[in-house]
Amino acid sequence: MTALGCVADDYTGGTDVAAALRRAGLRTVLMFGEPDPTSPLPACDAVVVALKSRTVPAAEAVDASLRTYRWLAGNGVRRTYFKYCSTFDSTDSGNIGPVTDALLDATGTAMTVVCPASPEHGRTTYLGHLFVGDVLLSASSMRHHPLTPMTDPNLVRVLTRQTPHPVGLLPLNTVRAGVEEIRSRLTTLASQGTRHVVVDAVTDADLDAVAEATSSLALLTGGAGLARAVGACSAASPDHDGASLPAGPGVILAGSCSAATLDQVEQARARFPSYRLDPASTPDPDDLLAKAASWLADHAGRGPVLLYSSATPDQREAAVAAMGPSTSEILERTLGSLARSAVAAGARRVVVAGGETSGAVVSALGIRTVLVTAEEDRGVPWCVSDGEVPLGLLLKSGNFGRPDLLVRAMDGAS
Ligand SMILES: Nc1ncnc2c1ncn2[C@@H]1O[C@H](COP(=O)(O)OP(=O)(O)OP(=O)(O)O)[C@@H](O)[C@H]1O
Numbered sequence: 001m002t003a004l005g006c007v008a009d010d011y012t013g014g015t016d017v018a019a020a021l022r023r024a025g026l027r028t029v030l031m032f033g034e035p036d037p038t039s040p041l042p043a044c045d046a047v048v049v050a051l052k053s054r055t056v057p058a059a060e061a062v063d064a065s066l067r068t069y070r071w072l073a074g075n076g077v078r079r080t081y082f083k084y085c086s087t088f089d090s091t092d093s094g095n096i097g098p099v100t101d102a103l104l105d106a107t108g109t110a111m112t113v114v115c116p117a118s119p120e121h122g123r124t125t126y127l128g129h130l131f132v133g134d135v136l137l138s139a140s141s142m143r144h145h146p147l148t149p150m151t152d153p154n155l156v157r158v159l160t161r162q163t164p165h166p167v168g169l170l171p172l173n174t175v176r177a178g179v180e181e182i183r184s185r186l187t188t189l190a191s192q193g194t195r196h197v198v199v200d201a202v203t204d205a206d207l208d209a210v211a212e213a214t215s216s217l218a219l220l221t222g223g224a225g226l227a228r229a230v231g232a233c234s235a236a237s238p239d240h241d242g243a244s245l246p247a248g249p250g251v252i253l254a255g256s257c258s259a260a261t262l263d264q265v266e267q268a269r270a271r272f273p274s275y276r277l278d279p280a281s282t283p284d285p286d287d288l289l290a291k292a293a294s295w296l297a298d299h300a301g302r303g304p305v306l307l308y309s310s311a312t313p314d315q316r317e318a319a320v321a322a323m324g325p326s327t328s329e330i331l332e333r334t335l336g337s338l339a340r341s342a343v344a345a346g347a348r349r350v351v352v353a354g355g356e357t358s359g360a361v362v363s364a365l366g367i368r369t370v371l372v373t374a375e376e377d378r379g380v381p382w383c384v385s386d387g388e389v390p391l392g393l394l395l396k397s398g399n400f401g402r403p404d405l406l407v408r409a410m411d412g413a414s
């Protein structure tokens with residue numbers, strides 16, 4: 001029976017949490033987009049449904065999450081995990097608070113924990129304050145995020161602006177006091193009417209204690225860190241290798257402009273033939289695609305290739321000045337089309353950098369369900385798609401992975 005159903009608010013967040021569950025020993029299936037209500041649940045210990053609900057209007061995020069929850073519940077899944085970003089990406093109007101409230105109502109649960117801490121990614125919480133590495137969230141680059149700027153590190157305050165219900169805190173000293181103390185504090189908070197409890201955690205051991213203490217809750221919320229601990233509590237079997245990676249040519253598509261991706265693209269450029277999509281020099285979208293597709297046709301089948309639009313802030317500004325406000329969308333669509341052409345030309349290993357870009361590529365390839373296999377880097381697992389011609393898929397969050405990730409991902413690809 002499937003032990004855990006996870007609703008993730010974006011695609012690469014979905015791969016991150018799926019990797020954590022697999023690492024905990026669960027056979028994990030990842031599905032992209034809302035499942036068709038009549039589609040069956042594939043055989044697995046844990047299923048992650050990755051939505052694109054992080055930055056859509058709150059009402060849409062609530063509806064998509066509830067439909068997904070109902071599908072999970074209808075397929076016998078009894079525990080639900082709402083996965084959001086370890087940097088708590090959200091705004092005063094949502095979507096973490098409204099989605100959590102809706103899932104609490106749907107599961108008939110009075111209270112849940114709010115635990116983005118993921119020490120594996122350098123995200124920790126202390127006295128309700130979220131740290132990214134050794135700085136507060138509000139001092140990290142997240143304060144400049146274009147869609148969800150995070151300027152307040154106090155999650156009790158942040159969440160209080162997103163929900164009409166009381167938000168409480170489970171401080172680190174209670175977490176460290178052990179499972180019984182955690183349970184007792186949660187019971188007290190629930191009896192006082194608290195619906196959301198922000199939980200401190202600095203280490204994986206803290207998360208293990210929280211997971212054990214909350215084993216009777218039907219709904220948990222947080223990052224990949226707590227999900228791993230929850231998975232470890234229910235893991236029935238040792239590590240799974242899942243499916244092996246399909247053999248064949250490889251292609252890298254990078255649309256992320258985050259610092260980690262720019263370094264990774266530099267290393268990949270030094271190793272593989274590469275093509276840069278540059279709206280500043282080719283602002284016509286059809287032209288942009290046609291030129292890149294022609295380059296791809298010339299290079300396909302002769303070893304790994306890299307196609308990227310990843311750019312520095314100055315280059316992005318020039319791109320938007322030339323192509324207009326739809327630049328991001330056009331680039332995502334273009335990389336999606338190129339992914340389709342690469343697969344049609346024989347690519348069997350597809351590596352994508354960036355959450356939005358991954359969404360566009362997965363949609364363009366029509367991939368709905370994958371089995372999660374070994375991680376290339378922490379939070380970046382290989383996935384194998386189902387269907388007649390399986391693909392190896394690696395979807396990378398913008399800030400994840402070591403500098404040589406893209407190069408290593410092509411090891412063994414032709
Ligand atoms: N040269 C460019 N000029 C303007 N926009 C660009 C350029 N290259 C990429 N973009 C856009 O920047 C956005 C990058 O978002 P994406 O989610 O793919 O990466 P990310 O934010 O680094 O990743 P994550 O969401 O996983 O942290 C995309 O919408 C992409 O189309």
Ligand SMILES: O=C(O)[C@@H](O)C(=O)CO
Nearest residue numbers: 012013016085086223397
């Ligand atoms: O939790 C994280 O940091 C990631 O899974 C993510 O969601 C990045 O957008």
